[in-house]
Amino acid sequence: MSLRAVKPPHETRTRILDAAEELFMQHGFESTSMRLLTAKARVNLAAVNYHFGSKDALIEAVFRRRLDPMNAERVEALDRLENQAAGQPLAPEAIIRAFIGAGLRMIEDAKGGGRNFIRLLGRTYTDPAKPIRALIGQLYAPAMTRFKTAFERALPQVGRDELVWRMHFMFGTLAYTLAATDTVQLIAGCKPEDRYDSRLLEERLTGFLLAGLLTPVPQASAPSSIADRIVQAA
Amino acid sequence: MSLRAVKPPHETRTRILDAAEELFMQHGFESTSMRLLTAKARVNLAAVNYHFGSKDALIEAVFRRRLDPMNAERVEALDRLENQAAGQPLAPEAIIRAFIGAGLRMIEDAKGGGRNFIRLLGRTYTDPAKPIRALIGQLYAPAMTRFKTAFERALPQVGRDELVWRMHFMFGTLAYTLAATDTVQLIAGCKPEDRYDSRLLEERLTGFLLAGLLTPVPQASAPSSIADRIVQAA
């Protein structure tokens, strides 16, 4: 045994992943050069190719490291809810929380890099590069299927097509919120200390999304009476 | 007068802008080289620098060409509403429609390139490059201020902080919807012919966003009773 601490296995890999996560978030994939990345990680330029094979493979590894556990957590939360419900449809609010919780809790992890990743993730949903979108879609697919089924059972009164769009709106709101939370000042000064309060954000998001999901389905024949319909439904 | 049609002024500029719009949407800014761009526009490689000065200046011109008229249209719509209202606060639904209408109508313009631009725009809200975000923010700022004031007057019961977040959610939903409308299949097969029906999409979006904007403000003390509150409010 040497007197020095034993070097953790794959320490180099981890340093590369951490640096990549932060730089990809700050500058995007294309603008982050391997030279900049390896300098930040304090590893040799050739290390990325040795450990990951290519820049693209590194990008995939960055997403897998966080996204696989995150989606597993979501599915586990849904499993727990469905076990408790014993065959009954779930409450829409509970499904929403099961989905957004995992991501929101990660924005409080500033030191461990979770916040960086979440913002990177939110932006990558709309990345122009096809392989990137395909990767994200593939990593999400299993969880997506489960949540879609749960929403369909919970909201039988919302037709299939309408539900697809509402889920689309929902995921969009979440993705954008996570990606652009630093930009909220653009609209107006909000208390900076509230920006990363995931509990507060969860309540705000849940309220907003739940209302959208539950709103009465519009009839094509009455385009300007949505507010009326909400009042009538109440 | 020659027998040939007179060459329109700045035809080269327009061809460059059109090609840039499409390629930036497909591949992003970094991945679109001037060589590819000028080839698509059928102009000389040096033409971009001659007419715009640099690639960055071209990017700015692409956004200004569409975004300035688009935001002007939004502000005009708001002007009309406020003139009609004669000092009374506006209906939240009308404000939402005034904001989202201009963008939604543009997605039907597939041939003229409007659809390309809208998707490019939606994605660029979360672009990692600081100068790009700064440009977008600057081009939006005047319209943003007007709409924020209108929403504050229309929704006095919502509280400043909460309203800022709800507007953030709203713009996020819109941006993501416009950017990723082709990805809706990711959630499930939706009728492809509905994807670009801006009227249908406007009804769906308005219903979703309006419900979120109007939902009762959560109390921090009762985190799991949002559904109850909606029922109580009704």
Place this chain on the structure above:
DNA sequence: GTCTATATGTGGATAGAC
């Protein structure tokens, strides 16, 4: 205004010593 040819920099990837 348009073109060719080129200057100048940077990118990802790798061969081969240690």
Place this chain on the structure above:
DNA sequence: GTCTATCCACATATAGAC
């Protein structure tokens, strides 16, 4: 597993002829 040196493709931008 780590490092240096280098290959080669491709980027933006421009000089100068037409």
